[in-house]
Amino acid sequence: MPDRVFKLYDTMSRQVKELRTVEPGHLKFYTCGPTVYSYAHIGNFRSFLPADLVVRTAKALGWRVTWVTNITDVGHLTEDDVADAGGEDRMEKALRSKEGEHFSNIWDLAEYYTNAYLKDWSDLNMTEPHVRPRATQHVREQITMTEALIDKGNAYETPTGVYFDVNSDNEYGKLSGNTRDKLKEAVREVVLDDNKRQQADFALWKKDDKHLMQWFSPWGWGFPGWHIECSAMARAYLGDTIDLHSGGEDNMFPHHECEIAQSETFTGKPFSNHWMHVRFLQVEGEKMAKRTGNFYTVRDLIEQGYDPLAVRYALISVPYGKPFNFTLQGLKDAQGNVERFRECWRRVEDPTGASGDSSAFKRDLERLYSESLDAMCEDLNTSVAIAKALEGAKTILREQGLDSARASIAREFLTKVDGLLGISPQPRSKDTGEPTASPVIDGKPIEVWIEERASAKRAKDFAQSDAIRDKVSEAGYELRDSPEGTTWTKKLG
RNA sequence: GGCGCCGUGCCCAAGUGGUUAAGGGAAGGGUCUGCAAAACCCUCAUUCAGCAGUUCGAAUCUGCUCGGCGCCUCCA
Structure with missing residues (x-):
C-alpha cells in the first residue's frame, strides 16, 4: 500500500494541508463536546461525526489515535452582552424549565442528558474516544491554570471574578480574525462591565455563592468560565501541544480563540497544530x-x-x-x-x-x-x-x-x-437484543396476522393474503417475504 | 460594517484547467417473483445561474450581475 497523505482543511492557515503528528504515527486529537442541558440534536452530531471520521481514517492508515472529547456538565452563560460576564447559566435555566419532570437537582439533569447523549453517540455507530472527561471533574486543573495565568500577568481578579486580559496576548484573534482592534470596532451593542480592563476580556472564574454548582477557590465560592475547561482538559490528557482540535464553526470564536489564548500564554507553546471546524447544517x-x-x-x-x-x-x-x-x-x-x-x-x-x-x-x-x-x-x-x-x-x-x-x-x-x-454494519450475533414491541392491529398482534396470511397463502387464497397485506400496510407496517419467512418493518413517514 | 460559503440533470450531490461531467434518489423499460419487497440489467446533463475576459483548452481561473446561505462573544 502506497503511503498516503491525510489532508484536512486547517482553519488557522486557511488551506487544505497535510495532517501531521508531532509523534510519528500517533494522532493526539481533541474535540469540543456538548453542554448537556438538553437532548443533543442532529446538528450537534453533524459536527461530531467528522471527528469520528478523522479517527477512523487515521486508524485505517495504521496510526495510533488518542482521542479526547469532553462533556460540559457545568453550564456556561446564556447572555452574551459582555464576554461571559452576565446572563443565566444554561443548565440552571434548563433545570427550572424542566423541574418536576425528571430532575430533583442540577446534577441529576446533567447525568440524565449525559446518558442520553452517550446513547445517541453509540446509536450513530461513533467510535468511542479514549477519554471523555467532564468539566466538573476537572475543576482543580482549571483553578490551577487560572492561578498561573494571574501569576504570569495574563489574568486579573475583580470583584466579580477572574478575567483573561486579551491585551496581554498579542496573538489574540489569530484563529478567527477577530483581533483586538476589530473587536473594538464591533458594531454590536455591548454593555461594558466596569470591572474589566476591556470588554473583550473573558472570564476564567466567576464568583457566585448562589450558583447551583459551585466550588471553593482562591477567589472564594464560584464556578469556572466556559473556555478554561477545554484548555485544562486537553492539556491534562494530551499534553501541551496537540495535533488536531475540532468543533462546530460557532466554536471558532470566541471559544477556540480563548482556548488558544489561555493555553499558549500558559505553556508558551503552540496549543494545536491543526484546527477543523464543521459547518452548521x-x-x-x-x-x-x-x-x-x-x-x-x-x-x-x-x-x-x-x-x-x-x-x-x-x-x-x-x-x-x-x-x-x-x-x-x-x-x-x-x-x-x-x-x-x-x-x-x-x-x-x-x-x-x-x-x-x-x-x-x-x-x-x-x-x-x-x-x-x-x-x-x-x-x-x-x-x-x-x-x-x-x-x-x-x-x-x-x-x-x-x-x-x-x-x-x-x-x-x-x-x-x-x-x-461506519455505514456498512456487520450484523451482530443474533440481532441486537431489545425485541421491538409487536404492534397490535385490530386487536391482534402483527404476528397473528402474519400467520393468518401464511395460511391463506398455503391455501392459495391470494385475495385473502393480499387483504391482510393491505390492512397491515394501512396500519403503517410493511410485510416482507423471504425464504426464511415473513418479517415486518415500520413504514417510514 | 467585517469574514466566509454555495448556485452542476426532476431531487440530493462529487468534480476546482485537458480522455466518455462520479455516486445516490425519483422516473420509464426489462429479468425474477402468486402479489409485494429485495436484487440485477437498460434508459435518463454536448452541459455546469447569467454575461464578459484569460487560455491551445474552463463547470473549474479573473471581473461583473443575479440568486441562496453561514458566522461575527447562547448555539455543534
Whole structure:
C-alpha cells in the first residue's frame, strides 16, 4: 500500500494541508463536546461525526489515535452582552424549565442528558474516544491554570471574578480574525462591565455563592468560565501541544480563540497544530429551530422508524465543510443504501454460488476500498468515499450467488468499509437484543396476522393474503417475504 | 460594517484547467417473483445561474450581475 497523505482543511492557515503528528504515527486529537442541558440534536452530531471520521481514517492508515472529547456538565452563560460576564447559566435555566419532570437537582439533569447523549453517540455507530472527561471533574486543573495565568500577568481578579486580559496576548484573534482592534470596532451593542480592563476580556472564574454548582477557590465560592475547561482538559490528557482540535464553526470564536489564548500564554507553546471546524447544517432549507418545526434529535428520527445508521449516513453524505441541507428525503435515500449493505452481509453469511475464478472480483473490491480511503484522505471527501463503497456493494450484489472464496473477499471489503465509514454494519450475533414491541392491529398482534396470511397463502387464497397485506400496510407496517419467512418493518413517514 | 460559503440533470450531490461531467434518489423499460419487497440489467446533463475576459483548452481561473446561505462573544 502506497503511503498516503491525510489532508484536512486547517482553519488557522486557511488551506487544505497535510495532517501531521508531532509523534510519528500517533494522532493526539481533541474535540469540543456538548453542554448537556438538553437532548443533543442532529446538528450537534453533524459536527461530531467528522471527528469520528478523522479517527477512523487515521486508524485505517495504521496510526495510533488518542482521542479526547469532553462533556460540559457545568453550564456556561446564556447572555452574551459582555464576554461571559452576565446572563443565566444554561443548565440552571434548563433545570427550572424542566423541574418536576425528571430532575430533583442540577446534577441529576446533567447525568440524565449525559446518558442520553452517550446513547445517541453509540446509536450513530461513533467510535468511542479514549477519554471523555467532564468539566466538573476537572475543576482543580482549571483553578490551577487560572492561578498561573494571574501569576504570569495574563489574568486579573475583580470583584466579580477572574478575567483573561486579551491585551496581554498579542496573538489574540489569530484563529478567527477577530483581533483586538476589530473587536473594538464591533458594531454590536455591548454593555461594558466596569470591572474589566476591556470588554473583550473573558472570564476564567466567576464568583457566585448562589450558583447551583459551585466550588471553593482562591477567589472564594464560584464556578469556572466556559473556555478554561477545554484548555485544562486537553492539556491534562494530551499534553501541551496537540495535533488536531475540532468543533462546530460557532466554536471558532470566541471559544477556540480563548482556548488558544489561555493555553499558549500558559505553556508558551503552540496549543494545536491543526484546527477543523464543521459547518452548521440546515434542515429542509432553513436554519434548524424548534419554532419552525424542523428540529430533530437522533431519538426523534429513530422513533419515527429510521435506522440510526441511515441517520449517520445522511449526516455524513456531504463533506463537512460544505453547506449541508438535511432533508427527510435524503434520510430515506440513505436508508435504502444502508439496507443495501445489509443485503451484502446476508449474502456473505450464506454463500451459495458455484466456485470460479475470483481474481477480478478481488481486484475490483481492493481497488474500490483503496479509492474510498483516498477520498477520505482528501479532506474527508465523504461523498466520493461513500460512492466507492456503494460501487463495491453493487459489485458484490451483482454476483448472483457468492461462492465461499468470493464471500470471504466480500467480507473483508465490507469489514474494511465499515471500519472506515461506519455505514456498512456487520450484523451482530443474533440481532441486537431489545425485541421491538409487536404492534397490535385490530386487536391482534402483527404476528397473528402474519400467520393468518401464511395460511391463506398455503391455501392459495391470494385475495385473502393480499387483504391482510393491505390492512397491515394501512396500519403503517410493511410485510416482507423471504425464504426464511415473513418479517415486518415500520413504514417510514 | 467585517469574514466566509454555495448556485452542476426532476431531487440530493462529487468534480476546482485537458480522455466518455462520479455516486445516490425519483422516473420509464426489462429479468425474477402468486402479489409485494429485495436484487440485477437498460434508459435518463454536448452541459455546469447569467454575461464578459484569460487560455491551445474552463463547470473549474479573473471581473461583473443575479440568486441562496453561514458566522461575527447562547448555539455543534
